[in-house]
Amino acid sequence: MLSGLISYLEEVEEAKYIPSVREDAAVGLCAGAYLSGSLPVLLMQNSGLGYCLNAFTSLNLIYRIPVLVIMSWRGQGGKDAPEHIIMGDIDQKLLETAGIGYSVLKPENLDQVLEIAMRKINEEKVPYTLIAEKGLFDERH
Amino acid sequence: MKGTEAFQELLPLLGEVPVVHANGYICRESFSLKDREENFYMIGSMGLASSIGLGVALCQPNRKVIVLDGDGNVLMAMGTLAMIAAEAPKNLLHVVIDNEVYESTGRQRSISHAVPLEQVAKSAGYRQTIRVDKREEIKPAFEKLMNSEGPVFLLIKVVPCFDSKTGRVTHTPEEITKRFMKTFKR
Numbered sequence: 605m606l607s608g609l610i611s612y613l614e615e616v617e618e619a620k621y622i623p624s625v626r627e628d629a630a631v632g633l634c635a636g637a638y639l640s641g642s643l644p645v646l647l648m649q650n651s652g653l654g655y656c657l658n659a660f661t662s663l664n665l666i667y668r669i670p671v672l673v674i675m676s677w678r679g680q681g682g683k684d685a686p687e688h689i690i691m692g693d694i695d696q697k698l699l700e701t702a703g704i705g706y707s708v709l710k711p712e713n714l715d716q717v718l719e720i721a722m723r724k725i726n727e728e729k730v731p732y733t734l735i736a737e738k739g740l741f742d743e744r745h
Numbered sequence: 746m747k748g749t750e751a752f753q754e755l756l757p758l759l760g761e762v763p764v765v766h767a768n769g770y771i772c773r774e775s776f777s778l779k780d781r782e783e784n785f786y787m788i789g790s791m792g793l794a795s796s797i798g799l800g801v802a803l804c805q806p807n808r809k810v811i812v813l814d815g816d817g818n819v820l821m822a823m824g825t826l827a828m829i830a831a832e833a834p835k836n837l838l839h840v841v842i843d844n845e846v847y848e849s850t851g852r853q854r855s856i857s858h859a860v861p862l863e864q865v866a867k868s869a870g871y872r873q874t875i876r877v878d879k880r881e882e883i884k885p886a887f888e889k890l891m892n893s894e895g896p897v898f899l900l901i902k903v904v905p906c907f908d909s910k911t912g913r914v915t916h917t918p919e920e921i922t923k924r925f926m927k928t929f930k931r
Contacts, residue, residue: 625824632793636800640929662789667918
């Protein structure tokens with residue numbers, strides 16, 4: 605679901621795309637980028653959220669290290685491969701429990717949710733998650 | 746060599762280099778011996794010191810960056826060794842204090858007695874790796890690696906000696922963030 609976005613980032617010279625082997629390592633990578641003066645974006649499938657929860661709660665939230673997360677919503681509405689169904693149902697509840705703000709990204713609310721996200725990131729200095737539904741980005745595979 | 750001796754040898758060599766610390770024994774021993782503004786003390790998120798250091802190194806290519814890691818953290822994030830090798834930041838020195846135990850939680854054994862971490866790093870693709878067992882080997886090895894193109898890896902084998910009365914890092918996490926970030930603005 606994020607494949608088109610990732611291919612685009614690989615093509616654009618100004619964007620520095622760094623592949624991560626695990627989602628929590630990407631959280632660490634983004635934290636290092638922020639601490640040294642950059643504003644990183646983390647892309648992942650919602651299946652990686654579980655790996656990230658310890659990093660979000662024992663690193664980002666307590667240290668005030670923000671990151672913009674763009675997370676694809678696999679398993680939305682119970683229609684997907686079996687491995688995605690449970691996380692597709694609980695990902696937003698997990699974010700709420702952890703105290704991490706999120707919005708479901710739609711073409712018509714893009715400006716509005718980006719403004720909310722940037723306010724959270726710049727003022728509260730905490731992670732914010734944009735949840736991408738199937739079909740939001742071009743899929744090139 | 747005791748863990749504390751390794752720190753005593755290493756800390757005077759750090760200059761003004763930003764150092765990302767692994768949680769537990771690494772943070773506590775380093776903080777209690779010599780607190781520095783350039784230290785990022787990662788008190789939670791075990792395993793992520795190396796990826797945080799990689800992020801710093803990639804965003805600050807003109808500054809040397811050190812990750813001061815432990816065997817437990819490295820074993821937990823061996824994939825990050827591969828990421829570091831693949832991104833190959835020339836300015837990154839990865840130092841691992843290997844005491845073969847989870848020291849600050851009561852010395853439960855890790856598995857690094859059976860896994861030569863410097864060979865793992867070498868196989869992953871670090872440009873150079875050195876393993877030292879004696880205190881007097883630390884300074885020359887550190888200086889050699891600091892003057893080499895990274896990513897490079899220094900494994901320091903030590904015996905556990907942590908005194909649980911050693912205090913925890915007293916700065917709040919927010920303070921650690923602020924002062925570490927400040928070191929990149931000067």
